[in-house]
Amino acid sequence: MIDxxxxxxxxxQQIWCWGQDVKRPEGNWLLEIGFERTTPPEHRKECSSVYTLAINDRTRITLRGFGIYIGDDLRGGMFIERYGFTPKYSSKSRLDCPPWSTNDLPDFQFPDAQQRDPTAMLLLDLLDWIRQYELEVVKRLGIDYRRNTLIQWNNGKRPFMPAEQMASSWRELTIAIAANPDAWISLNADQPISAGNRAEEGSER
Known part of the structure; x- marks a missing residue:
């Protein structure tokens, strides 16, 4: 059931995989495909590096252990936290500083009625990019590579998606959200809410 x-x-699980792709013995895969790595300053040494990729002339994706940010110069920005899958919107399409922690993110709100469509488009663009990312991993590194990155993840205590089903699962989720965005994008709210309060997992320096 897709919920x-x-x-x-x-x-x-995907965020875990990105952490493993950073640690790939043959070299950091995120850097190989064009991500920019920003290392933490001295006063933030406890934080992991920030990885950002421009997927076109106006859109950027930033990966963190606690969630993902996508910013589009025409639509604004969206953050989706690792735990909860509740998209939150900001009119800012660019971050003021690298998001070393959730405290560095702008305040996000559940979108209002006028912001629902740009939020949905940002979310769908992000999910389609993740699907393409996984297809490229299998094409260039092989399915056995992704299987091996998931061995430690699949400990019997966490939800698990086999490597062979990851890309297709992102497509299924994209289709489900496109068919009924109101079921996935909560409308509200006048008060800003925190982007999340979970500690990072699966990210690397």
Whole structure:
């Protein structure tokens, strides 16, 4: 069943995979495909590096252990936390500083009615990019590589998606959200809410 709990498990596993791709023995895969790495300053040494990729002339994706930010110069920005899968919107399409922790993120809100469509488009763009990322991993590194990165993740206590189903699962989720965005994007709210309060997992320096 494709629901928010299922999507949360899929996203958490994906973030784990990115952490393993950074540690790849043959070289940091994120850097190889064009991500920019920003290392933490001296006063933030406890934080992991920030990875950002421009996926086109106006859109950027930033990966963190606690979630993902996508910013589009025409639509604004969206953050989706690792736990909960509740997209939150900001009119800012660019971050003021690298998000070393959730405290460095701008305040996000559940979108209002006018912001629902740009939020949905940002979310769908992000999920389609993740699907393409996994297809490229299998094409260039092989399915056995992704299987091996998931061995430690699959400890019997966490939701698990086999390597062979990861890309297709992102496509299924994209289709489900496109068919009924109101079921996935909570409308509200006048008060800003925190982007999340979970500690990082699966990220690397």
């Amino acid at each position: 928010r709990v299922w999507a949360t498990g899929l996203l958490s």
